[in-house]
Amino acid sequence: MNVIGSALAVAAGCAGAAIPAAVVSPSWLRAKAAGTLTAAVGVCGIVSGAAALSGRTFTARLPDVLPLAGVYLGVDALSGLFIAIAGAVIAIVALYGIGYAQNGHDPGRASSAALPVFAAALLLVPAAASVSTFLFFWELMAVSSLLLILAEHKKRDSVREAGLWYAVMTQLGFVLILLALAWPAATAHGETFTAIRAAAPAMSPLMRGAVFVLALAGFGSKSGIVPLHAWLPRAHPEAPSPVSALMSAVMVNLGSYGVIRVGMDLLSGGSRWWWLTAMAAGAVSAVYGILQASVTGDLKQLLAYSTTENMGLVLLGIGTAGLFRTSHQSVLAGIALAAALLHVVTHSAFKALLFCSAGSVLRATGVRDLDALGGLRAAMPVTTAVFAIGALGAAALPGGAGFVSEWLLLQSLIHGLAMPGIVVSVVLPIAVAAVALSAGLAVAAFVKALGTGFLARPRSDGAARAAESPAAMTWTMAVLAAACTVLAVAPGLLGSALARAVGAVSPGGAAVSDAVGRRLAVLGSTLSPLVVVAGTVGGAMVVAAVLRLAAGPRRRAVPLWDCGAGPPSARMQYTATSFAEPLQRVFDDVLAPESDVDVTPAVESEYLVQTVSYHRAVPDRIEHRLYAPVIAAARWAGQAARALANGSVHRYLGYAFSSLVVLLVALAAIK
Amino acid sequence: MNGSADTQILDFACGLFLLAAVGALWRRELSAVIGLLAVQGAALAVIAAALGADEHHPELYAVAAGVGLLRAGVLPGLARRALAASGEDRESQPLVNVASSLLAAAALVLLAYAVAQPLARLDASPGARALPVGLASVLIGLFMLVARRKALSQVAGFLLLDNGITAVAFLAAAGVPLLVEIGVSFDLLLVVLVLRVLTVRMQSAFGATDLDDLRELHD
CATH class of the missing domain: 1.20.890 (cAMP-dependent Protein Kinase, Chain A)
Structure with missing residues (x-):
């Protein structure tokens, strides 16, 4: 047993020890004990993932662990990448959770016991190497995450509804995945991935296509791919914030892992229409997700929809890689897959950071509604700063973590235009447009979140009373922010790891280590993130200095002319709703918002208005049309x-x- | 004893077993039904003993004695006591009348023979040939559960069903391990005791033991 196996065994042991620790320890110790052991699980994940990314592999057969089939484990570089991401996020978020639980935010016995199980399942799903093992860990992950979502069910009724949605959707997804894996296993007369891989070329194309579609739907529902995303904007906001961070930054990744593992590895490529389907689903998710995010008024729901967007981009990248592979463009295939995997990494980093800082806000103010927040910059400086760094990453602007991966994705799409074929020349430009549109909308969504949520003046008592979170939370968020910055400035650190991960399932791995180096270089287009960031920051400082110098004499404070209507109040500021209104107007046909204006006239005259009430809601239209029937x-x-x-x-x-x-x-x- | 005598005894016992099952469906007097159950239990014990002689399993004699004691003695005795406590001796309004029940029983026996063909073909022994009899008893017992109203008829149907299962176990595999047999018998005893208590309670609550009076507990 090498270092990968030992680390996974230690992780399982820590998780096993954490359950009794969480159950028996008194409430003041519970979160600390469970959180520390969960963080240890995460550290083991980092160790085993890093070992796998450095080129080691690990396989093991444990016949006595599960009845009938036993447990098969197999870790290659692709699994290692997902294990390492999961481990890193788990380790930091678990420590954040210890701080979050202080001062009466104790999650309770069941949640404290479910957290380490969830963490261990997140590490072990990518390590599974047979159908039954994979499904077992997958279900363990689903059930433990459901328990975690339901942690606050006594406080809000909406938690129960969210839990129900999640339970139903995750079980339906499980059924699809079960079919997608059991069918080829039955045909291959063996349930290990090795057996399926060996038997896949002999399977009929129709069956392979059906298996891929089933897998895409099943794993897509876990990733929140439209139209199977309905659980995500419900469950992520209602879960306690550390859990939201784990789900949104780690669990959804495993959907992408499943698509890569089944589509590229087990079924080894496949037809062009598979990948066009995946690209279409990814592009629709990216645009629709970020569009919903830019009009929603709930901070955590905004982040949840942004997860749908980013997972859509990842799926778009995976689909592009598959498309290039069917055309034997191995260099481009490798780069597109590397872009998708890099986006998984960067998304995990900034989404964990964003959910942690949103949790910090929610914990301090008790408010999730952006229209009722504001004015947090002075009271919560660290939270505001780290949210800004995360938002920069999510908006895919230079200096943000998401910029690098989206740039790589765009480059691979643009260079693919040279490929022959009418389908490619139609699809790729549309994909480029979808990525560009989602990036633009993401800027609007996150400017809204940061500007109306944190800046200006507080719009509610809760926001006015806010105070900075405990140190255990702020320093973990600072670590995540530092990770985001490192990813944004030096993605080349991941070059060789990405090359190995891509090489494990796809041709073109060698091209990746050249493309993702100190400079990003895709077939002639080069970009040095460090120079870009330095230029942007330097330029911004120069502009600020010039403005400061050109501003002339010191400002004087004088009373503002208020048209005789009284001094301006916090209610007169831009709100999230008013910020999103132009966008909502532009996308009126897509979003179909519902707005009601109720005018109650005075009794004497219909021209004298007594009250006016305005109500606006943007229901999820796909959900409304598809799920309601x-x-x-x-x-x-x-x-x-x-x-x-x-x-x-x-x-x-x-x-x-x-x-x-x-x-x-x-x-x-x-x- | 020689082999052919064993076979004859086995065939005779199987015939009696099936006849008792059909007879239980035919008779409306509950006391007669209970008598037929005792006959069927005895036939089951004989089947076990004959198989023990045929296949030289001496421990099957002990099993046969136990089965006979339980199914021909204790269970009918318990049912009879419940009958005396409830005070009604006729299945006056069965859901399916007797003539139709007998036709249904004939169809079920045919079905049992048709379904058990592949099993009987596996082994040429006389026990395997008689296997459909046990299956027929299972089906007739289930039919009795569906078609009869009184709580004691339900007990009788359940016992027919279980006798059938046991008979299949004996005929197909010369009986299940002793431990399992004891466990099953113990369960059976408990079921009959519970149903007896139910009968008495229903009698005191409704004045009758028609199961269709119990309709409150539904969605």
């Missing part, structure tokens, strides 16, 4: 089925008896 049909079927159960014992016995007889008759007839 399905839910209504399920409810109707449920109501209709009640007639079957009238309480008579004889009738129930009759059902059992008649179905038995029908089965036996069928059996006799077949024989």
Whole structure:
């Protein structure tokens, strides 16, 4: 057993020890004990992931751990990348969670015990090397995350609704993944990934296509890919913030991992239409997700929709890589896949940071509504600063972590235009446009989040009372912010790791280490992130200095002319809603917002208005159109089925008896 | 004893076993049904003993004695006591009348023979040939559960079903391990005791033991 296996074993051991520790320890010690052990799980993840990325591999068969099939583990560089990301985020967020739990925010026994299990499952899902092992860890991850989402169910009813949505969607996704993995396993007469990989070329193209579509839908629902995203904007806001960070920065990645593992590795490539489907789903998710994010007024929901956007971009990258691979463009395929994987890394970093700082805000103010926040810059300077760094990353601006990966993705798309074929020449420009549009909307969404959420004056009592979070939270957020900055300035540090991860499943791995170096270089286009960042920061400082110098004499404070309507109040500021209004107007046909204006006239005259109330909501239109009919049909079927159960014992016995007889008759007839 | 006598005894016991099952469906008097259950239990014990002789498993004699004691003695005795406590001796309004029940029983026996063909073909021994009898008893027992109203008829149906399962186990594999057999018998005893208590409670609550009176507990 090498270092990868030992580290995973230690991680499982820590998680196992954390459960009794969380259950028996008193409440003042509980979060510390569970959090420390969970952080140890994360550190083990970093160690094993880093070992796998440095070129080691690990396989193990543990026949006695699970009944019937046993456990097969196999870690290559691709698994290692996802394990390392998971480990790093888990380690930091677990420590953040210790601070978060102070002063009466204790998550309780069940959540404290579920957290280490969730963490260990996140590490072990990418390490699974057989169908039953994979499904076992996947389900462990789903169930433990459901427990974590439900942590605050006594405080808000919406938590229960979110939990229900999550439970249903994750189970449906599980069924799809089960089909997608069990079918090839049955055809291959073996359930290890090695057996499936060996048997895949002999499978019929139709079956391979069906398996890929099932896997795309199943894993896509975990990644929040439109239209299977409905659980994500509900569950992420309602979960406690450390849990949101883990789910949004780590768990959703495993959906992308699944698509890569099944599509590129187990089924080894496949047809062009697979990857065009994946690209379409990714592009739609990216644009739709960020569009919803830019009009929502809930800070954590905004971040959740941004997760849909980023996972859409990752899927777009994966689809592009697959498309290039079917055309034997191995260099471009490798770079597109590297861009997708790099985006997974950067997204994990800035999304963990953003959810942690949103948690810090929520904990200090009790408010998630951006329209009721504001004025936090002075009271919570660290939180504001780290949120700004995270928002810079999410907005994909130079200096932000997301910029590098989106630039690589765009480069691979643009260079792919040289490929022959009418489909490619239609699809790739659309993909470029989708990436560009989502990047532009992301700027609007995060300017809104930072500007109305943190700057200006507080718009509610909760925001006015805010105070900076405890040190345990601020320094962990600072670590995440430093990680984001390093990724933005020196992505080349990851070059060889990305090359190995790409090389594990796809041709073109060698090209990646040349492309992602100190300078990013894709077939002639080069970019040095360090120079870009230095230039941007230097330019901004010069502009600020010039403005300061040109401003002339010192400012004087004089009373503002207020048209006789009284002094300006915090209610007169730009709000998140008013900031998003122009966007909402532009995308009116897509978003179909609902707005109501109720005017109540005075009794004497209809021209004298007594009250005006304005109500606006932007319901998720895809959800409304797609899910409401399905839910209504399920409810109707449920109501209709009640007639079957009238309480008579004889009738129930009759059902059992008649179905038995029908089965036996069928059996006799077949024989 | 020679082999052919064993086979004859086995065939005879199987025939009696099936006949008792059909008879339980035919008779409306609950006391007669309980008597037929005792006959079926005894036939089951004989089947076990004959198989023990045929296949030279001496421990099957002990199993046969236990099965006979439980299914021909204790369980019918318990049912009879419940009958005396409830005070009604006729299945007056069965959901399916007797003539139709007998036709259904004939169809079920045919079905059992049709389904058990592949199993009977596996082994040429007399036990395997008689296997459909056990399956038929299972189906008839289930049918009785569906078609009869009184709580004691339900007990009888359940016992027919379980006798059938046990008979299949004996005929197909010369019985299940002793431990499992004891466990199953113990469960059976408990079920009959619980149903007996239920009968008495229903009698005191409704004045009758028609199961369709119990309709409150539904969605």
